[in-house]
Amino acid sequence: MGQNVFILKDLEITKFCVLSANRLKHVLLLACFLCTLSWLALCVLNGGIQMRPFLPPGPKSVIQMNNSSFAISTLDMGISDEEWERLQKALDWPGPDQQITQLDLSTSPVHSTFSIVELKKSYKVGDNISVIITARDHNKNLKTYGGDFFKAKLFNSKLKASVYGEVVDHRNGTYSVLLLLPWEGQAQVFVRLEHSSEVVQILKKYRESSFPRSHYNGHFEGPGSKNTQISEVVECNLKWGAKGSLRKGKCCCEYKDIKTGIEWQCERPKKLSCDKLIGHSMGRFESPLNQFENHLFSGKLTNVAITGDKTSINILPNTEGIGTTERCRSGLTTPVPAGFYFKDVWKSFVCNTQQLNSSQMGNCLKNKIVHLLGDSTTRQWFEYLEKNVPGK
Numbered sequence: 001m002g003q004n005v006f007i008l009k010d011l012e013i014t015k016f017c018v019l020s021a022n023r024l025k026h027v028l029l030l031a032c033f034l035c036t037l038s039w040l041a042l043c044v045l046n047g048g049i050q051m052r053p054f055l056p057p058g059p060k061s062v063i064q065m066n067n068s069s070f071a072i073s074t075l076d077m078g079i080s081d082e083e084w085e086r087l088q089k090a091l092d093w094p095g096p097d098q099q100i101t102q103l104d105l106s107t108s109p110v111h112s113t114f115s116i117v118e119l120k121k122s123y124k125v126g127d128n129i130s131v132i133i134t135a136r137d138h139n140k141n142l143k144t145y146g147g148d149f150f151k152a153k154l155f156n157s158k159l160k161a162s163v164y165g166e167v168v169d170h171r172n173g174t175y176s177v178l179l180l181l182p183w184e185g186q187a188q189v190f191v192r193l194e195h196s197s198e199v200v201q202i203l204k205k206y207r208e209s210s211f212p213r214s215h216y217n218g219h220f221e222g223p224g225s226k227n228t229q230i231s232e233v234v235e236c237n238l239k240w241g242a243k244g245s246l247r248k249g250k251c252c253c254e255y256k257d258i259k260t261g262i263e264w265q266c267e268r269p270k271k272l273s274c275d276k277l278i279g280h281s282m283g284r285f286e287s288p289l290n291q292f293e294n295h296l297f298s299g300k301l302t303n304v305a306i307t308g309d310k311t312s313i314n315i316l317p318n319t320e321g322i323g324t325t326e327r328c329r330s331g332l333t334t335p336v337p338a339g340f341y342f343k344d345v346w347k348s349f350v351c352n353t354q355q356l357n358s359s360q361m362g363n364c365l366k367n368k369i370v371h372l373l374g375d376s377t378t379r380q381w382f383e384y385l386e387k388n389v390p391g392k
Contacts, residue, residue, distance in 0.1 A: 094147045094171050095201045103295055104138035107148050107196035111136040114191045114308030123181050125318040131189055133175040143173035147197030152177040154187045163340035182322055182340045187313045192305050199296050206288050212237050215283040218266040222276035232269040236280055239263035253277065326351045362390045
């Protein structure tokens with residue numbers, strides 16, 4: 001009898017556990033259903049449009065190049081995974097949600113405008129003003145996506161002063177700018193459409209393509225018959241293409257960089273051998289643009305000022321100065337803006353820069369060997385120092 005009681009109790013407990021488990025299961029299913037229903041309702045209220053969060057792609061572990069591979073990772077590049085993600089987010093640039101084939105649907109510098117938000121009668125040095133940019137197409141319709149390349153600045157021509165602001169893309173045809181007021185006196189806002197979002201997409205397309213836009217000349221020299229000197233000029237370029245080569249067969253001389261794996265390719269000279277290459281020069285330029293793309297790049301649509309509030313902004317002095325006393329050295333962070341021009345002199349917000357004359361620059365660089373490695377901007381520095389520093 002006692003044993004039967006225990007069995008009945010066990011059965012009741014088991015039955016209760018099963019019922020509780022089933023009840024919990026039903027509750028969870030009901031909760032999931034309600035969450036899904038709420039999400040669908042929210043989508044309907046928002047017009048069915050959801051902003052997809054930006055997910056930065058991971059770095060490619062191996063890049064194939066000319067049938068040879070070498071690994072590139074964040075470690076090889078000397079940056080962390082977090083820095084890689086930050087760079088990818090910084091490079092992320094929105095574009096049209098569909099292919100644009102009509103010129104009147106692109107951003108119009110004539111119909112795009114800017115306005116100053118809640119403009120006051122006066123400000124103090126160090127204050128900020130907000131500017132809203134509204135992008136419209138050639139039909140005066142508000143653009144529904146971002147990606148336009150606008151530049152915005154505050155300037156005073158008489159004072160030879162200017163400062164740029166960071167343009168924030170809201171990805172819906174509107175942009176906002178925060179402009180610092182760094183000098184005393186008057187100032188005006190200036191906004192320019194550098195490139196429409198449609199042009200930016202064209203630039204991205206050809207940047208990532210293997211179309212040989214620039215061509216180069218390879219100069220070959222070598223001995224000929226009867227103690228003569230032979231000179232030949234042929235076309236050269238990087239060895240690239242869908243299959244890693246611009247030309248096939250034994251048509252060309254190839255020169256490989258062992259460190260990077262990049263190959264330089266020249267047409268084979270008719271008389272001289274490949275080892276007689278002595279230099280190269282710029283050749284012809286070949287445009288990849290079609291007729292529609294050429295229209296988008298016309299001077300009337302790119303690098304054009306847009307209309308907006310031309311009111312002079314009155315900036316009063318401030319007892320609290322702006323700037324920095326930080327000593328200039330490597331590794332400092334760059335704020336926005338990084339500085340401004342005043343009386344045609346650069347005032348840095350990164351560190352306390354000095355204005356040196358020619359003799360001071362000469363004393364600073366005296367008995368020193370300076371190596372300048374870089375692009376065309378570095379070349380400008382080289383030419384400037386070569387011209388202005390005495391005793392070179």
